[in-house]
């Protein structure tokens with residue numbers, strides 16, 4: 001039984017248009033942080049939604065040797081895959097703590113949820129300071145930390161991050177990516193789609209480049225950083 005995420009021949013089609021994902025093969029192995037690069041519309045969000053069980057797909061998705069493709073989203077979270085979606089999607093009137101605890105809905109054990117909350121606060125000191133504040137009153141960067149924290153509350157083995165730094169100031173992006181690197185060092189696998197390709201490859205061991213729903217390039221993070229196509233398309237060199 002192979003551990004981690006194993007995707008084979010994944011296909012997603014919205015209506016009769018060309019497939020949004022076309023025979024995608026991808027792995028995230030235990031301990032890895034993997035970066036997903038691709039222009040707008042290349043299929044990154046669709047891949048995350050397929051992995052989370054939100055959009056139907058064909059092909060194979062196995063996690064720790066279990067076929068997740070026909071599982072309900074909540075069962076996939078329970079198995080160990082949690083997604084922090086693009087655009088944060090917090091409940092602005094609820095307190096930060098309530099938003100975080102919503103992420104633990106798949107877990108019955110209050111003590112485990114408390115331990116996860118403590119882990120989130122240790123990772124993001126700003127979040128600890130704001131636990132009682134309405135989530136909507138936080139800055140963009142703080143809200144993104146809450147969104148990542150909410151995904152961590154499910155104690156995932158694999159964390160899916162779709163554009164976590166979208167719209168954030170460069171200084172905030174750096175500390176956010178440092179926190180993500182720490183989450184990975186603590187033993188959580190990470191699959192991250194990120195516009196800041198250079199910074200994302202710096203915290204990853206491997207990466208994939210998607211174009212029009214296909215994997216057009218894959219390799220170690222250092223190989224991708226030196227690749228001319230990647231430099232031109234994503235790093236602006």
Ligand code: ATP
Nearest residue numbers: 014015019020038039040041042043044045046047
């Ligand atoms: P972005 O960074 O802009 O979110 P992306 O790489 O995440 O881009 P997707 O959002 O997955 O790409 O889109 C892949 C393709 O699927 C695009 O052609 C897009 O127009 C199409 N698509 C995405 N969602 C839907 C939908 N709900 N219905 C129809 N087509 C969709």
